[in-house]
Amino acid sequence: MRSNRHNTVIRINQALQSIASWGKRWQATFAPDNTQAVLISRRQDADNWDQHAILLEGRRIHLQESVSILGVEFDFGLTYTSHVRKIAKDAAWKLSCTQGVAHLLDAQGVSTLYKSQVCSLMEYAPFAWSSCPRHTSASLTGFKPEPSGWPD
Known part of the structure; x- marks a missing residue:
């Protein structure tokens, strides 16, 4: 050995x-x-x-224990759990910031800010979500993409 x-x-x-x-x-x-x-x-x-x-x-x-390649983190067991946790945390924070300034912007501005900050984060490397435990990926699937009342 x-x-x-x-x-x-x-x-x-x-x-x-x-x-x-x-x-x-x-x-x-x-x-x-x-x-x-x-x-x-x-x-x-x-x-x-x-x-x-x-x-x-x-x-x-x-x-x-884990490495990051092109912004996607995986660990020694080839899982992306830590990556998905970070994405969920970052997306929630960016959504909160977007909601905080929404009253200062028109509908188009809010939509642009949301799509550039939140959507782009959620859409980058979505294949990583498939190998996560159900309780971890639930933090992403429970994420409501566009809050009601926000423009498309």
Whole structure:
């Protein structure tokens, strides 16, 4: 078991070395501090992987419980639960702010603000919602898109 992990770390480091060499050849730089890594596994002893040194340009890359790619966060179990929770919280906050300034705007202004702030947030990467527990996705499905009395 330990030798399999060790061999895997060696192969990962070789791949990262090749990527770093390619980057130097093409004058592309990589930021090891901004590099994210997550171990996707069902094994109970997966936590022990962080003790192994995965390196990019000589700097250690720590394993994280979740990573964000293009604004979509997923965790080691390939679920998007934390992403959906954040979307629901942000959408509720933006809706509250929109409602707070609605009296200052005409119908078209409120509609534009709502569509640009709330709808765009809810519509970005909706595939993430499908893998969430029912109680988490309920925070999104219970979200009333356009409050009554608001213009289309």
